[in-house]
Amino acid sequence: MNGKRKDLGDQDSGSPFGEPVVVPIEDSIDLHAFSPRDISSVVEEYLEQCRQAGLYQVRLIHGRGKGIQRRIIRSILEKSPLVESFHDAPAESGGWGATVVDLKTCPTNSDSRPALAMKPAPFAYFAPREIDEALELLKQHGDEAKILAGGQSLMPLLSLRLARPGVIVDINRLANLAFIRQGADRGLTIGALTRQRALERSAEVAAQSPLLSAAMPLIAHFQIRNRGTIGGSLAHADPAAELPAVALALGTELVLRSASGERVVQAKDFFLGYMTTTIEPNELLTEIRFPRLQPRAGWAIEEVARRRGDFAMVGVVTLVDLNGNNTCQDARIVLFGVGEKPERMERAEQLLRGKGVTESRLVEVAKAVSHDLDPVSDVHASAEYRKEVGGVLTRRALENAFKRAQKAVS
Numbered sequence: 001m002n003g004k005r006k007d008l009g010d011q012d013s014g015s016p017f018g019e020p021v022v023v024p025i026e027d028s029i030d031l032h033a034f035s036p037r038d039i040s041s042v043v044e045e046y047l048e049q050c051r052q053a054g055l056y057q058v059r060l061i062h063g064r065g066k067g068i069q070r071r072i073i074r075s076i077l078e079k080s081p082l083v084e085s086f087h088d089a090p091a092e093s094g095g096w097g098a099t100v101v102d103l104k105t106c107p108t109n110s111d112s113r114p115a116l117a118m119k120p121a122p123f124a125y126f127a128p129r130e131i132d133e134a135l136e137l138l139k140q141h142g143d144e145a146k147i148l149a150g151g152q153s154l155m156p157l158l159s160l161r162l163a164r165p166g167v168i169v170d171i172n173r174l175a176n177l178a179f180i181r182q183g184a185d186r187g188l189t190i191g192a193l194t195r196q197r198a199l200e201r202s203a204e205v206a207a208q209s210p211l212l213s214a215a216m217p218l219i220a221h222f223q224i225r226n227r228g229t230i231g232g233s234l235a236h237a238d239p240a241a242e243l244p245a246v247a248l249a250l251g252t253e254l255v256l257r258s259a260s261g262e263r264v265v266q267a268k269d270f271f272l273g274y275m276t277t278t279i280e281p282n283e284l285l286t287e288i289r290f291p292r293l294q295p296r297a298g299w300a301i302e303e304v305a306r307r308r309g310d311f312a313m314v315g316v317v318t319l320v321d322l323n324g325n326n327t328c329q330d331a332r333i334v335l336f337g338v339g340e341k342p343e344r345m346e347r348a349e350q351l352l353r354g355k356g357v358t359e360s361r362l363v364e365v366a367k368a369v370s371h372d373l374d375p376v377s378d379v380h381a382s383a384e385y386r387k388e389v390g391g392v393l394t395r396r397a398l399e400n401a402f403k404r405a406q407k408a409v410s
């Protein structure tokens, strides 16, 4: 590209407090140094490069106000076959003007253009602007369609041709699916397209759902979290992923919409097996509802990964509620990275309910977890290792969770 890249990198693009998060602009070019005579060829060449790179939204930075550069640019954009639409953007710092351009990036958007050679198998690409439009596409294409959110799991599968959907429905333009809101019960409702990085940085999430907040930095690297969405992670349902385990421990509700209506699924009923959820091909995960924590709740998340940013070989999420006399009223223990989906350790949880918290009790619970786990062996770790470490991490996570709960009590 000729222009300076401006918007890639560490961004979460938008207010986390209920404001729509805008689709990130993928590239910018600074034109104000070019003479009016050269602008036409520079812009045309730039748009062609962006089209070839598959970008769908770019920004042209130009001279102030209604100046000559802006007039020339508008007349180029009006005539260009590569441009779907354009609009003025807020002034750049220093008072420069800017125009945001939506490109017809996809070969299927234009019959006249030959298909671009791509690593993935060919697919038809749609980027709806309204949720209803997305739902209509899912209804129309059913099994053939795949939803594209952050692309951090789907793109590798497409590039390796492990997934070969005939149709991609890119939901990144559905800005009203990216939000963090306080729910009626003072829990949090989070839009499925909210970026993982936005959750990590949100003061509201840290205050209202600290376990969710603490889990975010454990997911991959920040570059991945900049694009990866909460909905994508839950829908992908990797058994070693943090968010499905957190959702299960917290008892979240997941809202699924289709052209014919909406249904709400409890996290315990959402994850069915290895990378399999209850989402039907015509459904879109639209929001996730996190209940408010009890006043005397304590939580912890612990994991072991080979390197920072890797998926966990074994992980555990714990959530405990204490009553007034420091006995455990309720406990949730969820292991991840050990089987086909996140697993609640119900026998071990039962050993804690109604009991005081002692060193020997935690040892007993950790032993129960190790005993009940029936993990897989794979290239990352053996089943024996996972059983052993699962118990050790459970004990550690329970200690931390009870410490937090005791602080909340006093």
Ligand SMILES: Cc1cc2nc3c(=O)[nH]c(=O)nc-3n(C[C@H](O)[C@H](O)[C@H](O)COP(=O)(O)OP(=O)(O)OC[C@H]3O[C@@H](n4cnc5c(N)ncnc54)[C@H](O)[C@@H]3O)c2cc1C
Pocket: 146, 147, 148, 149, 150, 151, 152, 153, 154, 155, 192, 193, 218, 219, 220, 221, 224, 227, 228, 229, 230, 231, 232, 233, 235, 236, 238, 240, 241, 242, 243, 279, 283, 284, 285, 286, 309, 310, 311, 312
């Ligand atoms: C190197 C690397 C390391 C990683 N490490 C971790 C890690 O340690 N922990 C972890 O949890 N994750 C990890 N990830 C995965 C990452 O968190 C992804 O962001 C996440 O799994 C998928 O989110 P996404 O928004 O990118 O979804 P996409 O990749 O766009 O989609 C994933 C799947 O979900 C479906 N989908 C997406 N959104 C919706 C929706 N709203 N409704 C219905 N279906 C939908 C898609 O159709 C697709 O099948 C890693 C990824 C990489 C590349």
